Amino acid sequence: MYEPIRGTSVHSTMAGRTQDFPHRSREEELDIQLAGHLAALLAVTDELRALTPSADLDTAADRLAEQVARLRGGRTPARVPLTAAQDETRLAPLHRKAHTLAGRALVVAASRADTTAAILAAERMDAHAAAMEPRELAPR
Template identity: 60%
Template sequence: MYEPIRTKSVHAMADDAQYPHRSREEELDIQLAGHLSALLAVTDELGLGKAAESIAAQIARLRGTPPVRQAGLSGADPVALHRRALALAGRALVVAASRADTAAAILSAERMDAHTAALAEASLVGAP
């Protein structure tokens, strides 16, 4: 009644050896380095040299190579940049905690504190 299937099914699973696989730890390393790279760009924009160097050192440790640094400035509002940096540091802290990376977690928490303080200072200065 039915003709037998003569070709290989399109639904068959491919050979696992054909595709590269990364461990959870490697994926978290990539994610953490990405968050720290974004934080580095904002930190460079704010002109926080010492903080930027410590972030760059963590990125280099995770990636094995020094990060590419941003050369141009966007001229964005410093308050907006501090808010963005605070959010990025928070994301980095979450990934560092799940990865159990103490050095990156401490750095992220320090950056969160610094940007929170800068935002509090900006709100006091801007208040009438």
């Protein structure tokens, strides 16, 4: 009725043989997670740069790319082309998304005691929070 098992069990680690697969340390896992959050933040920052070019976003994107490359052992992250986004109605949602991603990166950076990445993430949170605030009309 059932086919007999022909290979070793996938649960062989339960028998005490844990050398069969690679292990990563907590620090390595946090590096991977932080690099992922910063890379996602970089992608959103590149989209924002395409919609509203500014020196602040250019600098932020360069700093984010530098941190992602550092965490990934020198491999440069993929970048969104500046001509990719043209829909200005997406500006507010992109700032909210960037704020959320920067917050996630800040939590991971703080847990791994990476001050450089934590400061960068906090700066980006502040910048995106400021961009989401309603702007007052200038007095006439």
